[in-house]
Amino acid sequence: MMILDIDSQYIKRISLKKDLIPSYNTFPFSLPVIKQLTSLDLHPNVTYIVGENGMGKSTLLEGIAVALGFNPEGGTFNFNFSSYDSHSILDQYLTIARGVLRPKDSFFFRSETFYNVATNIEEMDREPGRSGKIIDSFGGRSLHEQSHGESFFAAFNERFRGEGLYILDEPEAALSPIRQLSMLARINDLVQQESQFIISTHSPILMAFPQAKIVELTEDGMQEVRLEDTNHYQIFKQFFEDRDRLLHHLLQ
Secondary structure (H helix, E strand, C coil): CECCCCCCCCEEEEEECHHHCCCCCCCCCCCHHHHHCCEEECCCCEEEEEECCCCCHHHHHHHHHHHHCCCCCCECCCCCCCCCCCCCCHHHHEEEEECCCCCCEEEEEEHHHHHHHHHHHHHHHCCCCCCCCHHHHHCCCCHHHCCHHHHHHHHHHHHCCCCEEEEEECHHHHCCHHHHHHHHHHHHHHHCECCEEEEECCCCCHHHCCCCEEEEEECCEEEEECHHHCHHHHHHHHHHHCHHHHHHHHHC
């Protein structure tokens, strides 16, 4: 097993074609992340995109994924369905700098549309003439017959095979704190197997992967920060260290 380095990572950089943008007054170009984006260098192992709601994290990840050839609602490159065509045109304005290696596995995970992916898996598995069932690569049990957290973790634990590029949009949405810690361990396993992650998250637990790159989005732009300097970490720290005082000001 080996870990990807800067010379072997699958995706090196994301750049915005600023000269082609018609106007920064329309979506998605009006989003803070897009207004401030010129280029974003990615970590060879794990890059986190964090920030408050409305900064454009999910839109950025969606644009990257679609530009790479993923279905906007998630899945592998082989998924080609649309429950509701709502993705932005950002992918048309992004340049993806790839490395010399190509991933052997890939997955775009979106927490808000994973139900649609699960439904599409069942629909494809019912098609006549299919030699093998897709659900077998997710552990063999219907994702709809599991809780959200169980089905999410089935994807991470069963479907992700290593030597892969994995783009995850708020994967912690249905995971308990214990499951989030387990996911950190799973990320580590996959990094050891030459995998690269791009993750949007609000979870300080998931942000804690050692040596990862954390890019925080604000109205003033984007910057690389330490976990301890993120707004998410500071709020959690303040709450647990001085909960009574915080609640007093919040609820009075």
